[in-house]
Amino acid sequence: MLNPESLTQFSATLRGRVVQAGDADYDESRKVYNAMIDRTPRLIVKCRDVADVIRSVNFARDHSLLLAVRGGAHNGGGLGTCDDGLVIDLSGLKGIRVDQQARTVRVDGGCTWGEVDHATHAFGMATPCGIISTTGVGGLTLGGGLGHLSRKCGLTVDNLLEADVVLADGSMVTANAESHPDLYWALRGGGGNFGVVTSFVFRLHPVSMVVAGPTFWDLDKSAEVLQWYRDFIAKAPEDLNGFFAFTSVPPAPPFPEALHGRPVCGVVWCYTGPAEKADEVFKPVAEFNSPLLHGVQPMPFPALNSAFDGLYPPGHQWYWRADFVNALSDAAIAEHARFGAQMPTGQSTMHLYPIDGAVHRVKSSDTAFAYRNANFAQVIVGVSPDPQDAPKITAWTKNYWEALHPHSAGGAYVNMMMDEGEDRIRASYRDNYPRLAEIKKRYDPENLFRVNQNIRPSKEAVALATH
Structure with missing residues (x-):
């Protein structure tokens, strides 16, 4: 049971706001793209910035709340929401900046691909994405990113150069080829298992x-x-x-x-x-x-x-x-x-x-x-x-x-995928699963980020990764 006083204190630390049952916009705020999914979160935090994300992760961890992370809310299995837990809603994080000389774009975690296309097309460039523009950048990227440009430019993750990630302990790191390279490897297809990605940097291609x-x-x-x-x-x-x-x-x-x-x-x-x-x-x-x-x-x-x-x-x-x-x-x-x-x-x-x-x-x-x-x-x-x-x-x-x-x-x-069980997840990562489980153990040992196609930080999985 949440202490009302602690919830009040938490709300006061945010630039965004907390939505809960009884609020006028609760039912609208809990909706996701797939109407077959009908979850009732205890709290929905509409984050306005990275500080809100950090405070939300800390609050969920400290109060043993089930934690879900939602960007574009397109996940077919409804893995951007949960019952009775806390949903981090990233839709208020909307910054996009194109670097024309470097041919890169920095995208905040609440953006959709339509918003990215709008920004990059003005410069005659694009990065690989999916086929529906209302899809969230975060969910599609972290799972791989198949779409219209795959044969020419690769997957979305093949064009991901860097990510800012809020970890389970509330700290934030930047993952790229030089900094936290193990996390950078895992983010490129490993889903939302390792933290909340608050911004991405993608390579751009001359596609107009x-x-x-x-x-x-x-x-x-x-x-x-x-x-x-x-x-x-x-x-x-x-x-x-x-x-x-x-x-x-x-x-x-x-x-x-x-x-x-x-x-x-x-x-x-x-x-x-x-x-x-x-x-x-x-x-x-x-x-x-x-x-x-x-x-x-x-x-x-x-x-x-x-x-x-x-x-x-x-x-x-x-x-x-x-x-x-x-x-x-x-x-x-x-x-x-x-x-x-x-x-x-x-x-x-x-x-x-x-x-x-x-x-x-x-x-x-x-x-x-x-x-x-x-x-x-x-x-x-x-x-x-x-x-x-x-x-x-x-x-x-x-x-x-x-x-x-x-x-x-x-x-x-x-x-x-829908919520299809651990065997299907293991089959989908094949020989990469043991390494993913080892990285999961390092960055999220208590499996705070488990409302996803979950990679378990089990001792067995870690043991497999070391042999």
Whole structure:
């Protein structure tokens, strides 16, 4: 039981404010992106600066409160909130500074990728991120960071140069290649296990205008399209990224009215090479198997990165399952075609993100992100605005995943996992898990930061790391 006096004293030390049950904005403040998650924290601290974060970490530790950290609130499994504990809400930390000469950007921990894109695009640059601009920078980065620029520029963590981190003891350190290099290694894929990252420094790339958009084919052609895509993307120039998707055509412009709501298979492209070569690069795409729509066009990179925002606003029901895939076999493709034809709602989908090019040039042991030799990251999501659809989108996702998991590499991209247990976490970090557990023991021995895909600082895990 919290002492009211200690809570009053704590609140008085903050620039931000504490929200708790009974406050007018409590219900709004506890919402997260996935409406299937309904947690009731004891306290939500809306931090305004790093000092607020430090004081919140100390208060949670000293009062034995379960502690969750929330940036963009997009985590599929709801791991940015908790019941009966303290939530550190970083959404008030919004600073962004571009260093044009160094080609870097410093980003505070409460920023979204849309805000980063806005700042960097003015300088004709970008850094690898995801595919929805409302996603928080912190969560996506710490899990790895797959997206439109992966083949050309690597993962987000491959472009992370430095991070300021508030540790479990309330101290703050800067982690980079020279300072706390073990922590720097762990942050690049190890999730929120090691502290609260209050700012990131990323490398920028000269990406401004891209040629991008979807190519859609009839759903009946999905097996043929997947077989073609599997071979095409492996040989495509690294300037071209494209992820395969089962989807339904959004019922809005710029899509032709005749296609609105139609279930299709397709690839969402992003080409960063010379614009004058785009027609040549896309020629085999436009000519393959009579697409229903070949909708690529020049656009600013932020326009591509925000293209899905309207389709997937906050407040919908989501159920996720994911896997890494080494080889997309014909048998796996047959299962994809079977379940792709059964999408339960217009927003339910399956994506296959390519993992090759620049991502493969980093060794699995160089960062905590372990699946450098995988060729795809697969994610299956059931989505609906209607809570009554939760059972059917969950069942479709689970059944689809269970059919495909035997064809997988074993682990999954942690940013696209639900709360699936320790075995899945270990499988997702593979040989890097013992080293992560050792670093966890060093920086968070009491496992204060455990509302995440948790790496346990167990004696057993530490013993494994020393042999």
